[in-house]
Each structure stands twice: as C-alpha cells, then as structure tokens.
Amino acid sequence: MSDYQLGAVEAKFADIIWDNEPISSAELVRKSAQVLSWKKSTTYTVLKRLCDKGIFQNQKGVVTSRLSKQEFYALQSENFVKENFNGSLPAFLAAFSTRQNLTDQDVALLRRMVEEYEEE
Amino acid sequence: MEAVFLNLLNMSITASWLVLAVFFLRFIFQKAPKSVSMLLWALVGVRLVCPFSFKSILSVIPNPEPLPSEILTAERPVIQSGIPAVNEAMNPVLAETLAPRAETGAQPLQNLVFVASVLWLCGIAGLLFYTAFSYWRVHKNVREAALYQDNIWLCDRIDTPFILGVFHPRIFLPSDIEKADLPFVLAHEQAHLKRRDHFWKPIGFLLLTVYWFNPILWVAYILFCKDMELACDERVIRTLGAACKKPYSNALINCSVPRNRISACPLAFGETGVKERVRSVLNYKKPAFWLAAVAVVAVAVAALVFVTNPAAEKVQTLADLRQAKTLFQNVETMKLAEASGEVTVPAAQTQPILSELQDTEISVDPITENHAQAKAVKLVLGYGAASEKTLYFNEVYSEVWLEDGIAYKVMDPDSAKRILETARTAAAASSPTTTEPLPVLGSLPEYRPGSVKLEPQDQDEFSFERKYRVAYYRIWGYFTECLTEEETTDYMQWIDEYNKSTNYGETQEEMLLVTYIKRYNISRAEFDAAVEKMRTEMPSADGVIYEESEVPNGDIIFTFDNEVINRYYRYS
Secondary structure (H helix, E strand, O other): OOOOOOOHHHHHHHHHHHHHOOEEHHHHHHHHHHHHOOOHHHHHHHHHHHHHOOOEEEEOOEEEEOOOHHHHHHHOOOOOOOOOOOOOOOOOOOEOOOOOOOOHHHHHHHHHHHHHOOOO | OHHHHHHHHHHHHHHHHHHHHHHHHHHHOOOOOHHHHHHHHHHHHHHHHOOOOOEEOOOOOOOOOOOOHHHHOOOOOOOOOOOHHHHHHHHHHHHHHHOOEOOOOEOHHHHHHHHHHHHHHHHHHHHHHHHHHHHHHHHHHHHHOEEEEOOEEEEOOOOOOEEEOOOOOEEEEEOOOOOOOHHHHHHHHHHHHHOOHHHHHHHHHHHHHHOOOOHHHHHHHHHHHHHHHHHHHHHHHHHHOHHHHHHHHHHHHHHHOOOOHHHOOOOOOOOOOHHHHHHHHHOOOOOOHHHHHHHHHHHHHHHHHHHOEEOOOOEEEHHHOOOHHHHOOOOOEEEEEEOOEEEEEOHHHHHHHHHHHHOOEEEEEEOOHHHOOOEEEEEEEEOOOOOEEEEEEEOOOOEEEOOOOOEEEEOOHHHHHHHHHHHHHHHHHOOOOOOOOOOOOOOOOEOOOOOOOOOOOOOOOOOOOOOOOOOEOOOOHHHHOOOOHHHHHHHHHHHHHHHHHHOOOOOOOOOHHHHHHHHOOOOHHHHHHHHHHHHHHOOOOOOOEOOOOOOOOOOOEEEEOOOOEEEEEEOO
C-alpha cells in the first residue's frame, strides 16, 4: 500500500472521491466524465484498482474512502518504486523523444551544452 | 503467391538503387533543410508502391524486372539484371543448379521460390502481429488518460509524449510533464500533425512489413524516422524563433532522461539519439537559399533518374560476353550450316568476318525462353585438333546463342544478316565447280574425328599438308570409268601437269581423288557405283592408305581401311 504512488491523473480521480464522499458510483462516473472525460468503464476499472489497493471501498454502489487524503499521503514511503512503464513505444508512432540509456554524465554534458550555447 | 512475391522482389531491388542514392544525397545535403530529405523518402515510397513507372532515357535503373515472371516456368531460367557481370555470374549457375530436370521431375527453382514466398508471408504475419499487439498495449495504457484540452490528453501510464490515431489523432502527454516543457512538446507534436506524420510513419512501417526481407529498407526506415524528427524540430525552431532553442533543448533532455535508472531501455528501434537532436537544434540556422534550391534540384534529378524506368534496352557486344573471350580466338576454320546445307568459309575471309561478328551489338539481358525462337543458322568455329564451338542464329538473325544455350537479342538483325551473307558468298566463291553439293545419304552415322583407327603412313619423304579430310586413294580405273573419253584424256593430262607443277606430296592443297570428284562433278551415285565395283573386283586395295583429312565439300568424307572401301560418313 505504501508502495503505491498515484499518478497525476489518478490523483485527480482520487480527489473527486475524497472531495465528494460518500458518492454514488453513478455520480462518480458523471463527475469523472466531466472532469477527466472518462468513459464509464474506465471509471469503474480505476475505482476497482484503487479499492484493491485499499484506499477506497465500493459498498452497494456507494464509494467511500478507507484512507483519508492526509493519511494516504503520509503513508507514502520515501523510496517508492515508480511504476514500471511497460515496454518501449512502438516504432510506428510519432513521438517527441523517448527514454534513453543516458548516464548521469551524459545528462550533465547535455545540460551544459545547452547552457553554454550562445546564439550568434 | 509466388508471382506476387517475385514482383515485390523486383520492386524491392529497383527501390534499393534509389535508397542507396538517397543515403548518398542525405549525406551530401546534411546542411540542407530536412524537408528535402523527406521529399527523397517520398520518392522511395512511390517506388515501393507503384509497380509501374514512366520510361525515360535518363533512368539509371539497370532493369526494373530483374527476375522475369517466366523464371518460374522456364526450362532454362535466366535473370535479366541489366548488369552484364551479374547476368554472366548467375545465369550459368541457375541453368546448372536450379533448372528443372525432366528425368527426376525436380523443380528446384520453383521449390525455392515457393519456400521463400511462404517465409515471406510468415514474416509479414509476424510483423503485423507485433503491430497489432503493441498498438493494443498502448491503447490499453491510454484508456485512463484525462483530457487536458482540445485533443491533448494526460496519461499516468506513459513516459513519453506521442500521437495515437490516424484519422482522429490524439496527443498523449505523461501526466508529470514539466510545465515549462509543455509548450515546446506541444509545438513539436503539432508540427507532426501538420506534416501528417501520424499517417506517414505507419504507412512507412507498413511498407517495411511487406518488404521486410530487404535489409537496406530497414536502414532506410530508421533514417526516415530520424529525418522526420529532425524535420519537426526544424519546423518548431523556425516558427518559434531562435529564442526557443534553449528551452526546447531542455524539454528534449527532460523527456529523454531515464525515469528509473535500473529499467531504462536502450535506444529502441527507430529512435534518434537526443544528443544529436539537441546539437541539431542548437546549431539550426535558416538554410541559405542557394543550398535549398540546389537540394530541390537534386531531388528532382533523383526522381528523374531513379523513379523512372529505362526506355531502352541495355546493350553490349558479342565480344563483351565472358565466353566470347575463348570463342573468337585461334579460330582456324569457319563453317556455315543451314537447312540448305553446309559450306566452309575460306581462311582469308574468316578473320574479317570474325571481327565484324565480335562487334555485333546484343542485349545485356538474355531473352527469356518463351520469347526465344528456333535456331536456324549455325556458325561452326574450328580451333584445330578436333575442337570446335558453335554460334547459333534464328531465322531472321534477331537472336543469337552461344554454346551454353542462353539466347541474346541481336540489336541490329540486318547487320548480322549481312555479315553472314558475306560469309556465305565467300564460301560459295571458293568452290565454283560444284554448283550443287553432292547428294547425301540420309541415315549415315555421324563421323567423329578420331573414331577411325589410323594406320601409320610412310610419309617421311613427303610432307602432307593436312588441310582436308579425305581418303588418299590412288585413282583406279573404276573411278575413271565415271568419265567420258574426253574427260579421261583431260584428266591424264591434268595429272601430269599437276605432278610436275606441284611436286606432288609436298604442297598439295587437295588430294587427287577429291580434285577429281570436284573437277568432273562425279555424282554420288557414280561414286558409289565405282566404289562397289572396286570392292567386288579388288578385295585387297593395295596402295590404299587412309588418313583423316577434310573434304572441302563436307557432304562426303571417305574412309577406307586397308582392305576394302567400306563406309562413308557424313561429316558434320
């Protein structure tokens, strides 16, 4: 539980519940669609996941929290393991830049290159 | 299936020429705008998609169909690569190892192509499966994305910004993206959208799926993706101005830093190193007009030269063929054989005719079997010591074969016809006394030089010039009985004079019997009759020596054993 970190989007969803609990699942779906543009199935999927993690609970269509917002964030351990992003991007999608095998020196070198650049 | 595969193989080979040129041009025009590179890749795309093209004399494609479709059914498969060295290296090997064999019913080439086709389809299936699977995985991840604005979504489960969707593209950003980077990332992705990269990149990958067997095209795709990214970077800098170079580069670095040191993935397929991109962004200068103009011209030239197909057939001369090296050298005798019979070209004309023949222009690519016609004219070149090679022409002199049976197109059949006409007339001129060849007995066994055992001869005191194959036989009355009285007198007189003048045995051009036959036009029937008579009346032909030499008129060759005249062979 303490190893689970909410992504920014998930956090927004969690906020909807924390800010509006107790909230009916139908109402939650409506609000999620409004704020996040989520489909009904998406809302239920994420809700189930967070319930399995023990943060919320869905009893007879009413969603309440098991951990308050403060409690949850307090429990976050310092050395959380960031969720592993599954796999690299497929070759046929247009992207910005992808995660690369850069050492700390590489990164430092790059940042310096940018800093020291002077436009003529 | 095999036919489609062959067609694609051809298109892939043709496109590869263009791709190699594009590699070269990209290198030369590194400083030119990257949109020029994208134009070049567009040309490659065109070449890979269109089976046909315009014809132009400027085309440098050797042959757009190096593997003719007939290769699957030919008894004698050939390739038409348009490059003499490749043809000559591969066609004999093909004929030897991959031609169908009638005896065993084996069809090695067809089997090979079938197996290759199946493998090709499996490859496509594999790649399509990868495509579908990875698309599904990405799609699953972005289901939980939240709308930010317009068509821009934020997603927890991704670690790099990208565009998904071809017809209704959506931009997905990692939800923890730095606010400072946002405008630049978006500018880049919008540039992708404006250039329709979300459409072209998958199209390129689809082409790669079909042509997966060609490694050159994999390199091409990697470079295509690289150029695409650099082109977008350029577009952003151009739009937002030089002031954005630093923050843009920072955004690039931020998005490239591995999230989790342990699980950072190596540069995946088709990705450009961030170092190169940062450098490229920082060093970007608006390209000089002249450079861009030259680059565009280069693209136009590349299109003309690589995307069009050749209008004319590639030509070479007979002398260029590898076999021709030995064919045209040390030729001692030349004979012309046709349906009407066989004639020998006199020595004086042999060399000039040979040199004209060597310069005959032929196609670089052989003719495929079902276009080749029948052989009608044979030119037999003798090299002494019973070795010889044959050159064949068809009836109208539009096709030529060398010994190995691979046919080439004769570019100027009339010129070839003329050369052989010259040979024919020269041959006819050298034997004026025989207006028609002596009749030939139809079903005679063929004479093979060396097949008759020769008796040693006492020739120490003579030096015979063995120019002709003939039996040396002392003229007996049996043969003179073929002549009238007048002719007999004439003959005796001629013998006397001939002996005196030639010092018989030292430098005779012909044996007496042959001269005799030709001079008096002894018909075959008469000759046979005389021989028969001699056979019955003279069981032991004393004084008969036989040796192998050649009769000018190849229709008759006589061999005799020491006892009796027994057989005639048709010399061919």
